[in-house]
Amino acid sequence: MASVKTTALALVLTATATLLSLFQISSAAVYKVGDSAGWTTIGNVDYKTWAATKTFQVGDIIHFEYSSQFHNVIRVTHRMYRACNSSAPLATYTTGNDSITITTRGHHFFFCGVPGHCQAGQKVDINVLRTIGMSPTPSVSAFPPPPPSVPAAKVNGSSPNNAVSLKSFKSLLCNLALSIVVFAVFVFAA
Numbered sequence: 001m002a003s004v005k006t007t008a009l010a011l012v013l014t015a016t017a018t019l020l021s022l023f024q025i026s027s028a029a030v031y032k033v034g035d036s037a038g039w040t041t042i043g044n045v046d047y048k049t050w051a052a053t054k055t056f057q058v059g060d061i062i063h064f065e066y067s068s069q070f071h072n073v074i075r076v077t078h079r080m081y082r083a084c085n086s087s088a089p090l091a092t093y094t095t096g097n098d099s100i101t102i103t104t105r106g107h108h109f110f111f112c113g114v115p116g117h118c119q120a121g122q123k124v125d126i127n128v129l130r131t132i133g134m135s136p137t138p139s140v141s142a143f144p145p146p147p148p149s150v151p152a153a154k155v156n157g158s159s160p161n162n163a164v165s166l167k168s169f170k171s172l173l174c175n176l177a178l179s180i181v182v183f184a185v186f187v188f189a190a
Helices: 002-021 047-052 078-083 167-189
Strands: 029-032 061-065 073-076 091-093 097-101 106-111 123-128 163-165
Touching: 047 123, 061 106, 078 106
Parallel strands: 029 061
Antiparallel strands: 029 163, 061 097, 073 091, 073 106, 106 123
């Protein structure tokens, strides 16, 4: 009987540890580039101003929504970004519904590779600043190369800064983990 209780307790504690490890992921936000306008040349969207009003963090998801008949998204170096040079992109996205997870601090440069669109302002610099308490991490590349096309995540809901917050999910996980621990204490104390 003691062996069964020990095994059950180990399973409960493992499940709780797994839930708690998800807390790190659950603080990410999803940003739709251009907010309601999306990724476009119509409407004079100022992507520089859009990005400047956001506080991007590692783990956040940058979502590009656009008509794939008229636009695309390419990830480029700083030099290519400044010159609107699309000759050798680091990555190309063409689904019209692309989500890119930010995995490192620093600048991440994107623009539309359709001729004339970058020059017309369809470009964005996603800058992930170093936050207090964040330890430096060495990085050879500012952004690891993703697959040629990344399927997009469905973006629902909004918040004051148009980022989808996962704080309610974090709260739910916290409550679930706490419930599991309380259950384990009552079951195994008897």
